[in-house]
Amino acid sequence: MKKLRAILITIFLGIAFFVILKDLGDHNNKPGGAGEIWWTQVPQIDELYRKHNP
Amino acid sequence: MEVAKLKEAQPQQRKSRLSVLWKLEDWWTVWLGLITIAGIIIGIIGKPILPEKWGEKGKTLLASITLENIPGILLTGLVSLIIFSLAVFIIKKEELKRFAIGFIFIYFLAVAATLIGNYEPWRYYGFNEVVWALVIGLVVGNIFKIPKLLKGAIRTELYIKTGLVLLGASILFNRMLALGVMGVGMSWIATPIVILLTYWFSQKILKMHNQKSFAITIASALSVCGVSAAIASGTASNAKKEDISFTISISLIITVIMMVGMPALIKLVGINPIVGGAWIGGTVDSTGAVVASGAMLGEKAMEVASLVKMIQNILIGIIAFVIAVIWAVVDSKESKPGVSVGVKEIWVRMPKFILGFIGTSLLFSFIVPKATVDSSLPIINGFRELFFTFAFVSIGLESNFRDIKGTIKAGKPLTLFLVGQLLNIVIALGAAYIFFSGTFFNLPI
Numbered sequence: 001m002k003k004l005r006a007i008l009i010t011i012f013l014g015i016a017f018f019v020i021l022k023d024l025g026d027h028n029n030k031p032g033g034a035g036e037i038w039w040t041q042v043p044q045i046d047e048l049y050r051k052h053n054p
Numbered sequence: 055m056e057v058a059k060l061k062e063a064q065p066q067q068r069k070s071r072l073s074v075l076w077k078l079e080d081w082w083t084v085w086l087g088l089i090t091i092a093g094i095i096i097g098i099i100g101k102p103i104l105p106e107k108w109g110e111k112g113k114t115l116l117a118s119i120t121l122e123n124i125p126g127i128l129l130t131g132l133v134s135l136i137i138f139s140l141a142v143f144i145i146k147k148e149e150l151k152r153f154a155i156g157f158i159f160i161y162f163l164a165v166a167a168t169l170i171g172n173y174e175p176w177r178y179y180g181f182n183e184v185v186w187a188l189v190i191g192l193v194v195g196n197i198f199k200i201p202k203l204l205k206g207a208i209r210t211e212l213y214i215k216t217g218l219v220l221l222g223a224s225i226l227f228n229r230m231l232a233l234g235v236m237g238v239g240m241s242w243i244a245t246p247i248v249i250l251l252t253y254w255f256s257q258k259i260l261k262m263h264n265q266k267s268f269a270i271t272i273a274s275a276l277s278v279c280g281v282s283a284a285i286a287s288g289t290a291s292n293a294k295k296e297d298i299s300f301t302i303s304i305s306l307i308i309t310v311i312m313m314v315g316m317p318a319l320i321k322l323v324g325i326n327p328i329v330g331g332a333w334i335g336g337t338v339d340s341t342g343a344v345v346a347s348g349a350m351l352g353e354k355a356m357e358v359a360s361l362v363k364m365i366q367n368i369l370i371g372i373i374a375f376v377i378a379v380i381w382a383v384v385d386s387k388e389s390k391p392g393v394s395v396g397v398k399e400i401w402v403r404m405p406k407f408i409l410g411f412i413g414t415s416l417l418f419s420f421i422v423p424k425a426t427v428d429s430s431l432p433i434i435n436g437f438r439e440l441f442f443t444f445a446f447v448s449i450g451l452e453s454n455f456r457d458i459k460g461t462i463k464a465g466k467p468l469t470l471f472l473v474g475q476l477l478n479i480v481i482a483l484g485a486a487y488i489f490f491s492g493t494f495f496n497l498p499i
Contacts, residue, residue, distance in 0.1 A: 005465050008472075016310045020179045024314045028110065030349050031356075033178035034309045035171065036342025037281040039367045040224045040435040044345045048360050049229055 079212055082141035084410030086212075087219025090137055091414060094433045095426060102130040102436040105169040107177070118169055131161040134440065138212060152206030159204040163190050164443040179313075180306040180340065184281060187443045188299055191450015192458075200451065210295055210448040217441035218286055218374075219410035223434050225371040226427070227419040230364070236489045240332055241365040244485035248277035249373070251481075252474035260466045267293035267381070268467060271301050274373055276474045279363065280305040280339025283370050285442065290378040290408055295449045296457050297467075304471045305339050313343040317350035331355030332490040335362025336482035337475075358490060371415045378408040 019025065027033065032042050039045040075081050093099035103126025108118040119127070135157050142153045164183075167190050170176075171183030194200070230238065249270075256262040256269035267288070274287035281302050288298035316338060320330035331348045334355070338344045341363050348359030382404040386395040418427055488494055 002465075005468065009468070012307055012311065016307045019310050019314050020176075023175075025178060025310075025346060026350075027175055027178035030178075030346045032342035032345030032349070033174075034180035034306070034313055034340045034343035034346070035177035035182035036345075037182065037184070037279070037340050038221070038224065038435070038438075039341050039364050040431055041439075042342050042345050042360075044356065045341065045360050045364050048357055048364070053229075 076144055078406070079141065079145060079209075080215065080406040082145065083212060083215035083407040084219055084413075086137055086141055086216045087222075087407075087410045087414065089140070090216070090220060090437055091223060091430070091434060094430050094437075095422075099133060099433070099437075101433045102133070102440050103127050104130060104436075104440065105165060105172055107172045107174050109173040109175050115169075118172060127165060130440070131158075131165075134161065134437075134444070138207075138209070138216075141212065142209075149206060152203060153209075154207075156204045156207030160207045160444055160447055163187070163194065163447045164440065166190060167443055167447060168440075178346070179310050180343070183439065183443045184302070184446050185306060187446035188302070188450045191447040192453055192455065193450075195451035195453065196455050205451075208448045208451050210445050210452065211289075213441045213448060214285060214289055214445035215405070215407035215410075217438050217445060218289060218407055219414055220434050220438040220441065221282065221286070222371065222411040222414035223418045224431055224438075225368050225415040225419070227368060227371075227415070229419075230368040236495055237332075237335075237361045237365040239495075240336060240362055240482075240485045240489045241369055244336060244481050245277050245366060245369055246373075248474065248478045248481055249273045251477055252277065252470065255473055255477075256466075256470050260470055262466055262470070265297075265467070266384075267291040268297040268301075269470060270377055271297055272304075272467060272470050273474055274370070274377070275301045275305050276308075276339065276471055277478050278370050278373060279341060279367050280309060282367070283373070285445075286370050286374040286411070287377050290374040290405060291381045292405070296453050299446075299449055299453065300458065300467060301471070304468065308471070308475060309339045309343050312338050313340075313347045314350075317347055320351060326491060327351045327355040328358050328492075329486045329490050331358035332362050332486035333479075333483050335359035336366070336486060337479050338363075341367060371412060375408055375412050378405055 025033075031044050036042050076085075090099065103123050105118040105127070106123070107113070108115055135154060138157065139150060139154060143150050164187060167187035168183040170190075171181065171186045173181075252273035253269055256273070257266070260269075262269045270291050271284055271288040271293045275281070275284035277283075278287075284298050284301040284305060287293075288301065316334050317330070320327070320333065325333070330351050331354065334347045334351070335344050335358065338347050338359075344359050344363040345356060348356035351359075379400065382400045383395060385403050386399045390399075418431075422430075
């Protein structure tokens, strides 16, 4: 069980590092990002509200 | 844990009814939150100046801290010091000097965390000021022996709860209703089901009977909105600070994978982008990651994903309140087995910051004029981020590498997070199809 857990953690960390290193999220061309944890930090959310409630 | 809670509740019962309002730190988190908000609305407190974002569009590290913003950064520190000193002075004025000296140290670390956290290429993948505050706090606290004088401002509860009262101001129920019934249906039906099933799994299958607060923190984080939900529900259930940190760390790793993996999977399987957007909104933890992930499927998908996540963001207000009440009831019952629990007992044990948290939410949703909400929220949010950064610097300084290693080794929390997230993915897909495929309801967008 311990071995399985260690393998699982390694796999998840490995995938996360791969995503970051290869910039699979294309950070230059996409809005937002995982660092913005709350809606007030993401202008697109406010824009959406204003679009539907002019 | 129960013993600690009892100890916490006893002094409150001993104090006179009214003096608890200005002698208890828990109440002060409400007052400080309200004072900060009032200062911002009146115009006494301006936008906090901190190191700016850098690493993109030719902005180097030197553009983040300039000669122009250094006075503002220092002033922001002074304003924060004054705000928290008010509580420390009235609760126990002998501690003020030690607090003020220690606060300079905490503020310095928080500015460093903000500086690194604002490096945009990493921030995009979740490494924001909160994460760096924890890392810096952990490294400093575990490598160096911190002098007693500098420890005076390590007050995690004070910072985190005041930050949560400020967070309440951006839980706008009126906006949620304006955004559409479909999102409400998806977020408010699927999310509570995931929370309940995940919690059930933790107790019945994993037998996490001594880690109930940890379990509800994980369940809320994975089903609502990651970091913010972990902070709000973890604080409401009186979870250990290491447990909140662990939940945030796992949430960060899973978010990075899902932010990129979900749109790829949706494209691969050929799911309708609107349904896919709703699925992303219901499963990816961080709000910013939801927008980025939705954008990978197109404009419409991003809109639907944002809508679902925004409504989920609002749900955390109610979830944290319900958790606080349930935990107060369970706590009272456990301390007096066989005796019926009265409202007074529950009131005494309930964390008071939750009243400020819900109060500011209702105030900003239904009473404060829209123009004032629009002008004050960015400033309130700036201070909220800063106060959370203080909290996570403090958590890092207080935590021990060995305790965290122990949590990871124990395995059950990790299993719970993964099983809960899997459950969330399945249930959210069903809900996304029901509410956003157009088969059962007309689409809002």
